[in-house]
Amino acid sequence: MNTDTTAYTTQPLIAAVSELENAATTWLCRELSKCSVTLVGPGPGGMKPLVDIALYASVRARLRPVDPVQDEILQHLRQEVERPAYRDLVVENGDFVNYYGLPYAAVVAMGEDGSVGRLVRAIVRSGVPLWTERPPHRILDVLFFLRLLGMSVDSRPDEVLPFSSLASNPNVLLVTEQETYAMTHTAMYATEFGQRRAVWPELALPDVRDLLDVLLERAVESGSVDLAAELVCSAICVCDARGLVDLAPFLELLASTRREDGSWPRYAAERSVPENWPRSHHATLVVALALAMVRRALEPGPYPARQVGSAGREAHRARVRREVDAVLTRGTAARSGARRESGGRACAERPLGDALSWVRPGRGALWRVPGADRHGWITALEECVFRGEVGRREVCDGILLLASWQDEDGLIRCCDDEQHHAGSTASAVRILTAARRQLAAP
Missing domain, CATH: 1.50.10 (Glycosyltransferase)
Incomplete structure (x- = not known):
């Protein structure tokens, strides 16, 4: 081994x-x-x-x-x-x-x-x-x-x-x-x-x-x-x-x-x-x-026994790609509508940095962000994706979790405060768009 x-x-x-x-x-x-x-x-x-x-x-x-x-x-x-x-x-x-x-x-x-x-x-x-x-x-x-x-x-x-x-x-x-x-x-x-x-x-x-x-x-x-x-x-x-x-x-x-x-x-x-x-x-x-x-x-010898799976190496990433495509279709439209309703206020585009202290350079570590802090968690995920870590299991699963927060209107709902939905959705669209490009790479 x-x-x-x-x-x-x-x-x-x-x-x-x-x-x-x-x-x-x-x-x-x-x-x-x-x-x-x-x-x-x-x-x-x-x-x-x-x-x-x-x-x-x-x-x-x-x-x-x-x-x-x-x-x-x-x-x-x-x-x-x-x-x-x-x-x-x-x-x-x-x-x-x-x-x-x-x-x-x-x-x-x-x-x-x-x-x-x-x-x-x-x-x-x-x-x-x-x-x-x-x-x-x-x-x-x-x-x-x-x-x-x-x-x-x-x-x-x-x-x-x-x-x-x-x-x-x-x-x-x-x-x-x-x-x-x-x-x-x-x-x-x-x-x-x-x-x-x-x-x-x-x-x-x-x-x-x-x-x-x-x-x-x-x-x-x-x-x-x-x-x-x-x-x-x-x-x-x-x-x-x-x-x-x-x-x-x-x-x-x-x-x-x-x-x-x-x-x-x-x-x-x-x-x-x-x-x-x-x-x-x-x-x-x-x-x-x-x-x-x-x-x-x-030591030399046939240990451990070599395990063999039944599917290809890209199975999990393919699942993430499919989810990204489905969520982006709804999220892009929802983002545009939310921005019009908010009058283009700054809350629609939240800056990076809220949760970067939770993320070590070059590593995902998304599990370190408290589950209740979805704003910070989304920011941390955005930073990981833009560092090119999307192939990592932790980041791919983060994208799936983010997708699960999308409601029937296409908005990413991270809390009960309505004013943040547009900003969260905007961040989510940026994350998913970048992820789609990186996941499509060989």
């Missing part, structure tokens, strides 16, 4: 990744005693550290030969799945056997078995885990769990993938943190963490990569260590012909937020506050997972 990064060449990059990964795995191994079924309370949250370390171990075991870290985690998991309390949890929570059963599945993935296996397989054969209502990324979670056990079912990941938010071509400016996590899980489970070529629905895979790239940039800039690590994992999984991941900003985030003990906080702002152990454990674990996947991708 190639990497698009100016701060590192291949060998220093491998060294930097290895140093950070070793810090993470050392801390995780030191904290293994806290990942135990004996510490689980009445809710599922207490089980999460044990489940998380099991998922990490199962993926890591498939990426690289056994090493002392893997041996230590395997010994711990083997001990946990043989506890009577673990057996009770699996039986009592059969509808979520993919969650509670993951420590056992990890032991199987690492080449061993346990006495709880008969119970787990009996629960799966009952059908309960498969007909329990779940969103697509959780269904993919179940199917991945079953593949770890070597069990086949009628449902396949490729049948679920088209219904996921990741494959629905979402507007990146409207994607929430929770939805971003769902997308990362979709990419990881559908591709088995980069080891399986998924059958993608009718979409341009580069559009999916563009979406993940922008979300990764957003997570890094906001200091979300946990989410940034999951997005790096996803970007590796959804590896198309471009095959590029810009690792430098992510590694810089890790270097600046790492604690002295080798752990990471979920958010950069939490680095200097008292540690929230479950949050730090999960963040450190996904950091270790991302770094393990990056290191494997930098």
Whole structure:
């Protein structure tokens, strides 16, 4: 896999990744005693550290030969799945056997078995885990769990993938943190963490990569260590012909937020506050997972599995071009009418500059503008378009969002103040006219 990064060449990059990964795995191994079924309370949250370390171990075991870290985690998991309390949890929570059963599945993935296996397989054969209502990324979670056990079912990941938010071509400016996590899980489970070529629905895979790239940039800039690590994992999984991941900003985030003990906080702002152990454990674990996947991708061999989409590279931009043409027809006429009604007052032509402080030079960053400030947001979008950034996923989605604010009269309504509609519509027409020229370029 190639990497698009100016701060590192291949060998220093491998060294930097290895140093950070070793810090993470050392801390995780030191904290293994806290990942135990004996510490689980009445809710599922207490089980999460044990489940998380099991998922990490199962993926890591498939990426690289056994090493002392893997041996230590395997010994711990083997001990946990043989506890009577673990057996009770699996039986009592059969509808979520993919969650509670993951420590056992990890032991199987690492080449061993346990006495709880008969119970787990009996629960799966009952059908309960498969007909329990779940969103697509959780269904993919179940199917991945079953593949770890070597069990086949009628449902396949490729049948679920088209219904996921990741494959629905979402507007990146409207994607929430929770939805971003769902997308990362979709990419990881559908591709088995980069080891399986998924059958993608009718979409341009580069559009999916563009979406993940922008979300990764957003997570890094906001200091979300946990989410940034999951997005790096996803970007590796959804590896198309471009095959590029810009690792430098992510590694810089890790270097600046790492604690002295080798752990990471979920958010950069939490680095200097008292540690929230479950949050730090999960963040450190996904950091270790991302770094393990990056290191494997930098080594020779057929990893990650090359993903192939079904549509051309220009699919998303073509959608934006069609929307631009439709909105311009109505907007140009509305602008002329609004200017006549306003008597040509200055409000009809708003100057640039209202929101330029929200936009870094050379970058879109439209998600930084508060959603309530549509005036400033439109100005920021106008600046991005006139800088020639219209091919960028973030700016293209901004144009689609702008188009959605057009009313039946063709006016762009950005607030309840009627006097601003003409100015907003004038800005919108300038944006869309410039965008149409740039989108038409090869």
